[in-house]
Amino acid sequence: MLPQIRNGSVNKLDETLLTRLPPFSLLDRPQIRTILDQATSRRYDEGSTVFGEGMAADRFYLLLDGTIRVVRTTPTGEQIIALHIGPGQLFGIAPALARDTYPATAVAAAECVTLSWPVRLWGDFVASYPGFATESNRTLGARLGEMQNRITELATQQVEQRVAACLLRMVNQSGRKVATGIEISFPITRQNISEMTGTTLHTVSRLLSAWEREGIVESTRRRIVVTAPHRLVVLSGPAGQV
Amino acid sequence: MLPQIRNGSVNKLDETLLTRLPPFSLLDRPQIRTILDQATSRRYDEGSTVFGEGMAADRFYLLLDGTIRVVRTTPTGEQIIALHIGPGQLFGIAPALARDTYPATAVAAAECVTLSWPVRLWGDFVASYPGFATESNRTLGARLGEMQNRITELATQQVEQRVAACLLRMVNQSGRKVATGIEISFPITRQNISEMTGTTLHTVSRLLSAWEREGIVESTRRRIVVTAPHRLVVLSGPAGQV
Numbered sequence: 001m002l003p004q005i006r007n008g009s010v011n012k013l014d015e016t017l018l019t020r021l022p023p024f025s026l027l028d029r030p031q032i033r034t035i036l037d038q039a040t041s042r043r044y045d046e047g048s049t050v051f052g053e054g055m056a057a058d059r060f061y062l063l064l065d066g067t068i069r070v071v072r073t074t075p076t077g078e079q080i081i082a083l084h085i086g087p088g089q090l091f092g093i094a095p096a097l098a099r100d101t102y103p104a105t106a107v108a109a110a111e112c113v114t115l116s117w118p119v120r121l122w123g124d125f126v127a128s129y130p131g132f133a134t135e136s137n138r139t140l141g142a143r144l145g146e147m148q149n150r151i152t153e154l155a156t157q158q159v160e161q162r163v164a165a166c167l168l169r170m171v172n173q174s175g176r177k178v179a180t181g182i183e184i185s186f187p188i189t190r191q192n193i194s195e196m197t198g199t200t201l202h203t204v205s206r207l208l209s210a211w212e213r214e215g216i217v218e219s220t221r222r223r224i225v226v227t228a229p230h231r232l233v234v235l236s237g238p239a240g241q242v
Numbered sequence: 243m244l245p246q247i248r249n250g251s252v253n254k255l256d257e258t259l260l261t262r263l264p265p266f267s268l269l270d271r272p273q274i275r276t277i278l279d280q281a282t283s284r285r286y287d288e289g290s291t292v293f294g295e296g297m298a299a300d301r302f303y304l305l306l307d308g309t310i311r312v313v314r315t316t317p318t319g320e321q322i323i324a325l326h327i328g329p330g331q332l333f334g335i336a337p338a339l340a341r342d343t344y345p346a347t348a349v350a351a352a353e354c355v356t357l358s359w360p361v362r363l364w365g366d367f368v369a370s371y372p373g374f375a376t377e378s379n380r381t382l383g384a385r386l387g388e389m390q391n392r393i394t395e396l397a398t399q400q401v402e403q404r405v406a407a408c409l410l411r412m413v414n415q416s417g418r419k420v421a422t423g424i425e426i427s428f429p430i431t432r433q434n435i436s437e438m439t440g441t442t443l444h445t446v447s448r449l450l451s452a453w454e455r456e457g458i459v460e461s462t463r464r465r466i467v468v469t470a471p472h473r474l475v476v477l478s479g480p481a482g483q484v
Contacts (some may be wrong), residue, residue, distance in 0.1 A: 035391070071391060072394055074394055074398050075480040076398075076480050078398045079398050080393060080394050080398065082390060082393060094416070095379075096379055096382075097379055097380070097382055097383030097386060098376050098377070098379040098380035098383050099383050103383070103386065103387055103390065104390065105383075134340050135340070136340070137337075137338055137339055137340040138340035140338075140339055140382055140386070141339030141340050141341050141345070142346065143386070144339060144386060144389065145345055147386065147389040147390065148314060148324060148345065148346065148389065150393050151322060151324060151389060151392050151393060151396065152314055152316055152322050154393065154397060155322050155396060155437075155440025156316050156318075156320045156322065156440065159347060195397075197397070198397025198398065200394055200429075201449035213294070215475070220408055238316070238317040238318050
């Protein structure tokens, strides 16, 4: 776990904050010091927007703590949650896609702490810091893979399988052990799950209630604990095991 | 249109083949000569596989002519068509995603001609050739954007809208004018459309038959002409106009 930084002034940040993160793991301390000296740190309350879809991509980000929800809005105003991003990951890396606007909106799904840098430094980072380019490529590869999995799920799976796979994905990405099972570590509503799985709020509620009766999950309005992950794996169908 | 190369030995290829393509447009002729001297050219019959999902990514590709269909297969054997790639585009660029295997299968949707290079040259290309890295990033950005659009469509649109949007996308990417309208330039079956839109063959057939009666499309087993594109735009719904 990363240290809890709440109101970190950047020059007080310890270099060890970055040395364990893949994009920076090959660098020496003076290099990391330079990177931190150029960074801005910021705390975001749950629900606040880090950047919006279509906005000029003037900074790129590293998530130190919390969870970022990547959201797109359709022309008719429906929201789609494309993915969740956890601590230690780069995001808003529009320059890696040769874009000058952000392709989606980033919202703090829980309280978040970020570092960010002006986009003009991207080229310097790629050219000067060994492993940084590879790691940003790896991030894109992982996101692309996740999107392909989502497309496959949406195109071939039944709603029940999709909702089960969605819960499993969040448990794998950011589950924490609690007394009764594994809790998804950020607030998650039934509405959020419907926006992740392309189904209705009604269907999500019906499924979660059924699974609750069967002892597979426990849920409150904003929290979900998976109490029988192996049964969710079965429900997610063969494609859930890709 | 690119020249029709059928059995091109690489050292006979003209430099002008590449000078007009974005990844190479900033280079001088000696640089392009070096790149061509390192390339292997190959023709693929319609339906043949260029590389398979999960195979070691030992080469990266440039499509000179034809259309590449990017396919994933689910654990239960269902095929999903993720996207189509047209002439002049890089594909199989696993190193740009820091992957050592191909994330999907590439099939020749029509007769194709490719150039390819051993993956060990990727780093050289990125480091030595101005614009090459930016252009490969732009390719990734476009693919990621397309995938986000697909996820949005699958999650929020009705089947009729999805099929209409799918036809429009192919018309925009690779339509050619014919007497009665715009023809999708590569062979496309109803099964292919069902694999692109996550619906059944039966539904695709029903929709195409209805649209044929209404004078919106004309289709044979492997060819589709859109005779009234403006009506397809309406059918694709507001999200089709993203």
